[in-house]
Amino acid sequence: MKSTQIKKILLLDDDRIQKILVEKRLLKINSGIEFVYFDTPSKALDYLKSDSVDMLLVDLNLPEMTGWEFVDEVEKVSPDSVVILQSGSVENEQIQRANSDKRISEIFEKPLSESDLRSILGL
Numbered sequence: 001m002k003s004t005q006i007k008k009i010l011l012l013d014d015d016r017i018q019k020i021l022v023e024k025r026l027l028k029i030n031s032g033i034e035f036v037y038f039d040t041p042s043k044a045l046d047y048l049k050s051d052s053v054d055m056l057l058v059d060l061n062l063p064e065m066t067g068w069e070f071v072d073e074v075e076k077v078s079p080d081s082v083v084i085l086q087s088g089s090v091e092n093e094q095i096q097r098a099n100s101d102k103r104i105s106e107i108f109e110k111p112l113s114e115s116d117l118r119s120i121l122g123l
Contacts, residue, residue: 006054006082006121008034012044012070013059013086018110022057025114029121039063041070048078055120059110060087060094071103084120086110 011022019037026033036053038044041064044056056074060067067085074081085098085107098107108116 006030006033008036008053009055009057010044010047010053010081011035011037011057012039012041012062012067013037013057014039014061014063015059015110018059018086018112021111022117025112025117029114029117029123041065041073044070045073045077048074048081052078053081055082055084057084057086057112057120060085068097071101075103084108086112 009026011019013019016039023035023037026035036047038047041062058067058070062070065073067087071083074083082105083103084105085094086109087094087107088110090107090109095107098104106120112120
């Protein structure tokens with residue numbers, strides 16, 4: 001996916017430090033990207049029911065439900081969104097599961113570096 005196609009990114013992560021890091025790095029790469037952040041899956045799903053995004057950056061370890069469960073719910077409200085998973089510790093099982101799930105574009109270990117974000121944006 002080319003970055004020119006990505007206009008709005010939603011980050012779902014209960015760690016506010018990750019929010020600050022991702023937002024700062026994303027806007028450094030492309031200041032034109034609209035960035036929205038939620039710390040709980042229910043708030044993100046409510047948002048997606050009325051607003052669309054081009055990409056979702058989703059933490060696997062969340063309150064209320066897992067990142068995998070969130071992806072199941074996203075499919076119902078925003079099936080065309082690109083989903084990128086992230087986790088503090090990415091294990092082989094998670095990588096295999098992400099690679100075999102057509103809804104998942106990629107999986108990354110946190111924190112996302114500037115080069116990770118450039119890769120995600122296709123730069």
